[in-house]
Amino acid sequence: MAKDLIAYFSTAGVTRKLAEKLANVTGGDLFEILPELPYTKEDLNWQNPESRSSVEMKDKASRPAVAGKVDEIGQYDRIFVGFPIWWYTAPTIINTFLEQYDLGGKTVIPFATSGMSPIGRSAEDLRPSAKGAIVLKGERFSATIGEAELKKWVESFS
Ligand SMILES: Cc1cc2nc3c(=O)[nH]c(=O)nc-3n(C[C@H](O)[C@H](O)[C@H](O)COP(=O)(O)O)c2cc1C
Numbered sequence: 001m002a003k004d005l006i007a008y009f010s011t012a013g014v015t016r017k018l019a020e021k022l023a024n025v026t027g028g029d030l031f032e033i034l035p036e037l038p039y040t041k042e043d044l045n046w047q048n049p050e051s052r053s054s055v056e057m058k059d060k061a062s063r064p065a066v067a068g069k070v071d072e073i074g075q076y077d078r079i080f081v082g083f084p085i086w087w088y089t090a091p092t093i094i095n096t097f098l099e100q101y102d103l104g105g106k107t108v109i110p111f112a113t114s115g116m117s118p119i120g121r122s123a124e125d126l127r128p129s130a131k132g133a134i135v136l137k138g139e140r141f142s143a144t145i146g147e148a149e150l151k152k153w154v155e156s157f158s
Pocket residue numbers: 009010011012013014015016044045046053054083084085086087088089113114115116117118
C-alpha cells in the first residue's frame with residue numbers, strides 16, 4: 001500500500017502535535033504547510049476585524065502563499081491534511097496548498113484542532129480546491145487525544 005502523507009498547518013503548535021501523532025500511527029510522511037509570510041500574533045487576532053486572518057477568512061477567494069512543495073506527491077494515495085479551525089472552517093491557506101497539486105484519484109482526509117468548534121464545513125470549503133480527489137468530512141480532535149484512539153479513526157478508512 002502507498003504511504004500516507006500527513007500535511008499540516010499550525011500556528012501555535014497544537015495541530016503540529018496532532019499531526020505528529022498521526023504520523024506515528026500511520027507511518028506516513030510529515031509535511032508542514034508553511035506560509036510564505038508567517039502569521040504574526042496580531043495577524044491572528046480574531047477580535048480585530050482588520051487583522052490579516054480576519055480579512056483572509058472573510059474572503060473565500062483569498063489564497064495566502066505557501067512556501068515550498070511536497071516532493072513527488074504522486075507517491076501518496078491518501079493525504080491527511082491538518083489545520084486549526086478558523087472561523088468555523090479551514091484556513092484559506094489550505095485551499096492554496098491543495099491547489100498546488102494534481103490530486104486526481106487521491107483521498108484527502110481533513111483533521112483539525114480548535115478551541116471547541118467541530119470540523120464543520122471544512123470539507124465543503126476545501127472540495128473545490130482538490131479537483132479529482134475525494135475529500136472526506138474528516139474530524140476535529142482534542143489536542144490530548146491518544147494514539148490508540150487515533151489509530152481506530154485511521155482504521156475506519158481501510
Ligand atoms: C484567526 C483564528 C480563528 C479561530 N477561530 C476559531 C473558531 O471558529 N472556533 C474555535 O473553536 N477555535 C477557533 N480558533 C482557535 C484555534 O482553532 C485553536 O487554538 C487551534 O487549536 C490552534 O491550532 P494551531 O496551534 O495548530 O494553530 C481560532 C484561532 C485563530 C487564530
